[in-house]
Amino acid sequence: MEGWGGIGVMMAVAIGFGISSVILSQFLGPSNPTPEKEAPYECGVPPVGDARERQSVKFYLVAMIFLLFDIEVAFLYPWAMALRDLGWFGLAQITVFILILLVGYIYIWRKGVLDWGPESDPDYHVAKVLGPSVVKRYRYGTGN
Amino acid sequence: MGTSAFDAVIPVICVTLAGLVVLLAESFRKKQERMPLGGLALIGLIGAVIACVLLWDRNATSFGMVTADNYALFVNLIILTVGILTVVFSQHTVERDGLPAGEYYALLLFAIVGMMLMVQATDLLLVFLALETMSIAVYVLTGIRFNDARGTEAAFKYFLLGAFASAFLLYGIAFLFGVTGTTSLDGIGTVVAAQSMSGNPMILAAIALLIVGFGFKVGVVPFHQWSPDAYEGAPALVTGFMSTGVKAAAMAAFARIFLSSLEPMITDWAPVLWGVAAITMILGTVVGVAQTNLKRMLAYSSIAHAGYLLVGIVAGNEVGKAAILFYLAAYALTNVAGFAIIGLLGTKAAPNDDLRDYAGLWHTHPALAGLMTIVLLSLGGFPPTAGFIAKWYIFSAAVGSGYYWLAIIGFLSSVVSVFFYLRIVVMMFMTERDARPVPLPVAASAMAGLAVTVAAILYLGILPSRVIDLAAASISTVF
Numbered sequence: 290m291e292g293w294g295g296i297g298v299m300m301a302v303a304i305g306f307g308i309s310s311v312i313l314s315q316f317l318g319p320s321n322p323t324p325e326k327e328a329p330y331e332c333g334v335p336p337v338g339d340a341r342e343r344q345s346v347k348f349y350l351v352a353m354i355f356l357l358f359d360i361e362v363a364f365l366y367p368w369a370m371a372l373r374d375l376g377w378f379g380l381a382q383i384t385v386f387i388l389i390l391l392v393g394y395i396y397i398w399r400k401g402v403l404d405w406g407p408e409s410d411p412d413y414h415v416a417k418v419l420g421p422s423v424v425k426r427y428r429y430g431t432g433n
Numbered sequence: 434m435g436t437s438a439f440d441a442v443i444p445v446i447c448v449t450l451a452g453l454v455v456l457l458a459e460s461f462r463k464k465q466e467r468m469p470l471g472g473l474a475l476i477g478l479i480g481a482v483i484a485c486v487l488l489w490d491r492n493a494t495s496f497g498m499v500t501a502d503n504y505a506l507f508v509n510l511i512i513l514t515v516g517i518l519t520v521v522f523s524q525h526t527v528e529r530d531g532l533p534a535g536e537y538y539a540l541l542l543f544a545i546v547g548m549m550l551m552v553q554a555t556d557l558l559l560v561f562l563a564l565e566t567m568s569i570a571v572y573v574l575t576g577i578r579f580n581d582a583r584g585t586e587a588a589f590k591y592f593l594l595g596a597f598a599s600a601f602l603l604y605g606i607a608f609l610f611g612v613t614g615t616t617s618l619d620g621i622g623t624v625v626a627a628q629s630m631s632g633n634p635m636i637l638a639a640i641a642l643l644i645v646g647f648g649f650k651v652g653v654v655p656f657h658q659w660s661p662d663a664y665e666g667a668p669a670l671v672t673g674f675m676s677t678g679v680k681a682a683a684m685a686a687f688a689r690i691f692l693s694s695l696e697p698m699i700t701d702w703a704p705v706l707w708g709v710a711a712i713t714m715i716l717g718t719v720v721g722v723a724q725t726n727l728k729r730m731l732a733y734s735s736i737a738h739a740g741y742l743l744v745g746i747v748a749g750n751e752v753g754k755a756a757i758l759f760y761l762a763a764y765a766l767t768n769v770a771g772f773a774i775i776g777l778l779g780t781k782a783a784p785n786d787d788l789r790d791y792a793g794l795w796h797t798h799p800a801l802a803g804l805m806t807i808v809l810l811s812l813g814g815f816p817p818t819a820g821f822i823a824k825w826y827i828f829s830a831a832v833g834s835g836y837y838w839l840a841i842i843g844f845l846s847s848v849v850s851v852f853f854y855l856r857i858v859v860m861m862f863m864t865e866r867d868a869r870p871v872p873l874p875v876a877a878s879a880m881a882g883l884a885v886t887v888a889a890i891l892y893l894g895i896l897p898s899r900v901i902d903l904a905a906a907s908i909s910t911v912f
Contacts, residue, residue, distance in 0.1 A: 392453045399460035 350402050361390050440493035441501035444481040444509060445549050448516075451477020452542035459535020471524045474538040478517045478545070485509050492910065497617070498556040503907030505553040507758050508685040511765050512552070512678050516545045518766075518882055519674045522773040525876035526670060530780055532577055540577070541674065544570035548682035552689075557606045557616040560686050564602070564650065567682060568595050571675050575667040587666020594649065594659040602646025608639035622694040630698060640695065640702050644709070650683035653739045654713040664732035669779060669786065672728060673772025676735045677765040684742050688757055691746055693911070699749055706747045711842050713740030718846040722853045727775055727786045730853060731768070734812055737850060738764050741824060744831050744839055751908070753830035758904035760827055763819035763893055767811040770886040774805050777875045791857060793866030801875065802861045804887045811890050813854040814847045819893035826901070 329336055368375065368383050375382075397403065439446070455473050462468050485506045493501040519541060527534050547567025554560040572595060576588025610616050612635045613624040630636045648656040664672045691702065717737030724730040742764075745757035778794075778801070779785035795802040811818035814825075824847055831840040893900060 389449075389453065392456055396456050396460045 347405055351405065354397060354402060357393070358390070361387070438495055440488065440491070441495035441499045441553060443488070444484040444501075444513075445499075445546055445553070447480040447484055448477050448513075448542050448546050448549065451480070452539050452546065455535055455542060456539045459533075459539065462535060468534075470534050470538045471520050471527070474520050474542055475517060477542060478513050478520065481549075482510065482513050482517075485513065490910075494555075498559045499550070499553045500555045501553060502911050504689070504758070504911040505685070507904065507907040508552045508681055508761065509549045511681050511762050512545060512548045515674060515678045515681070515765050515769050516541065518769050518773070518886060519670055521882040522673075522769075522776065522879050523670050525879055526668075526776055530578070530668070532668070537574070537577055540570045540574050544574065544674075545678065548678050551682045552685045554686065555618045557609065557618065557621075557690075560690070561599070561603055561606060564683070564686075565599060567679065568599065568650075571671075571679060574671045574675070575663055577671065578668060581666075583666040584668070585666075587663045591659050591663040598646050598649030598656070601642050601649070605639045605642030605646055608635055608642060612636045612639060618690060618694045622696075625695060626697045636698070637701060640698065641705075643690065644702070644705060647683055647687040648709065651680055651687060651739045651742070652736050653709055653743060654716045654736065657713070657717075657736045657739075660736060661729045661732040664735070665726060665728045665786075669728060669772045669776030672732075673769045673776065676732070676772065677768045680735065680739060680742075681761045681765055684739070684757065684761060688746055688754065689911075692749060692754060696749070703747050703749065706743055707836065707839060710740050710743035710747055711839060713737065713743065714843055714846040718850045721850065724853070725788045727788060727791065727857065728772075730788075730857075731771055731775075731812075734850065734853075735764075735768060737846060738768075738812075740846075741827055741843055744836070744843055745827050747839065748827075748830040748834040748836060750830060750834050751905070752826070752833050754908040755901065755905040756823070756826040756830045758907065759893075759897070759901055760823040762900065762904075763811070763823035763890070766886055766890050766893070767808055767818075767820060770804070770883055770890070771808045771812065773879070773883060773886075774801055774808065777801070777879055788857065788860055791860045792864040794861040796866055798875070800880065801883075804883050805861065806858050807887050807890060809854040809857055811894070813851040815851075817891065817894040819890045819897070822894055822897040822901075 329340075364386065365383070368379060372379065451474055454477075455470050458468055458470060458473065485501075488501045489503060489506055491501070492503075495501075520538065523537070523541075526532075527537055544567050547563045547565070547570065550563035551560055551567060554563055572588055572592040575591050576585050578584040606616065609621060612630070612633065613621045615621060615624070625636070645656065649659075652660040660676075664676060667675065691706075695702065714737055717733050717735075717740055721730055721733030721737065724733060738760075742757060742760055745753040745760065747753075748756075775786055778790075778798070794805070807818060811820035814820045814823075816822075824843070828840040828843055831837075831843070
């Protein structure tokens with residue numbers, strides 16, 4: 290365990306500094322709150338409404354697909370950096386990789402995951418006939 | 434035939450291609466259009482079987498991380514057989530229960546890809562990657578009836594605990610890398626054999642974490658909590674698939690790591706696994722006796738079977754290693770058939786998986802009752818079935834290494850387990866049927882598949898020497 294003493298000291302200083310600044314500002318700082326100061330920080334813009342709004346369940350799918358294709362790109366960068374060393378074999382490998390992902394892409398596309406608007410769903414038009422409250426429930430994923 | 438860098442992965446490529454084709458076919462399938470997706474899956478699986486047979490004795494390796502030694506090929510053939518049987522049994526039920534066919538078969542194939550790679554991997558990172566490929570597909574398969582509350586709950590539990598177990602395994606791999614400076618199994622084996630590692634806390638921590646990680650996947654006590662819930666909530670055919678395929682793949686990788694790379698440490702880990710095996714056999718059996726749901730009963734039975742398999746690893750001798758392979762083959766065939774019968778008799782609306790539902794099955798489905806009897810006898814370890822030879826082989830390995838107590842515990846718990854298997858048999862044959870509705874008719878293809886499976890169980894039970902020789906030969910080139 291030799292050589293780790295410095296890191297231990299650094300961690301102790303870091304933790305100590307964090308805790309002591311919170312405690313010291315409680316005791317030393319002047320306290321005269323106003324409603325503006327109490328409001329949640331929103332980059333200077335006055336906050337509008339509640340942060341806990343309902344989101345469409347479709348964002349979940351979008352996020353999941355984004356993750357997959359984002360990782361695809363993350364793999365492409367190191368390959369691009371080593372393109373010349375890897376040669377044709379590397380190109381073949383990355384092509385196979387992209388083709389496999391392409392199958393997944395075709396699948397989500399054909400299954401309608403990329404149709405984000407509610408209008409793309411045939412059930413939506415039924416909901417529209419039933420009235421605006423049903424549309425709203427449908428749009429935010431609470432209706433059936 | 435010439436050799437190339439890809440030889441060892443050809444079976445995996447076959448199954449992957451089949452999975453991709455199924456996914457593409459599903460993408461272009463119109464609503465209500467029927468497509469032979471199960472047939473596509475079968476083509477890929479049979480192609481992989483042929484590739485495995487052709488690769489036999491050739492010891493091909495690819496990329497320095499994948500091997501196609503006979504040990505891997507033997508287990509892969511078991512996994513592929515499980516896959517083929519699951520597809521054959523599913524053909525009818527997928528349509529009947531309205532499961533999403535394309536997704537079902539594609540996930541099945543991708544899970545098999547993960548299992549096969551896990552068995553063939555000679556690098557811990559690839560073991561982990563394959564384990565995740567397998568597990569994620571199986572989590573989704575568990576909840577494939579996504580509008581069924583029990584299935585979703587089972588999938589969620591399985592996912593959370595499985596992810597937790599993966600973290601343990603990865604942490605163990607990290608510790609092993611920290612000690613030995615490599616993730617390759619051969620490299621680890623060389624370092625561990627060259628230096629006296631006994632008492633090194635880092636490697637002991639690594640071994641403990643690996644045992645926890647694999648213990649979860651194999652489903653041994655005390656890491657078994659997820660399995661009764663997951664097995665009960667999943668559709669019965671999926672349960673049959675995951676209780677055999679996942680277990681075979683995880684057990685094979687477990688044995689490969691512990692009996693080759695970590696074998697010099699056997700005096701350190703054998704006592705731990707001794708205890709785990711003993712409580713797994715006892716608890717799996719004793720708790721199984723108290724169950725009235727057939728799927729839960731078989732879930733506890735499969736926990737107990739994981740305990741018997743561990744006995745083979747603890748014994749660690751030549752007989753033990755071959756016995757693990759033979760046991761996996763016998764167990765896989767038997768359990769797939771058992772869960773298939775439950776799955777064929779029940780739907781989502783009427784699961785028919787309670788013990789009472791089997792009362793008088795002999796009168797409504799005489800053939801199924803007969804086949805189920807042989808399956809249950811094999812699970813209980815009666816001669817002349819595969820289960821008997823497998824257990825006898827495992828216990829003789831334990832005795833050969835001087836683990837008399839482990840063999841005695843195993844023998845006693847299999848005697849007790851006979852009670853709950855025979856209870857089902859008594860229910861089927863000697864109890865009158867009450868006013869419950871008669872279970873469904875069963876498809877001819879599924880019946881044919883079951884008959885072949887049960888014939889194989891009897892073959893392994895009566896004439897086991899060929900498969901035993903094969904198992905012994907396939908480990909001799911590896912360990």
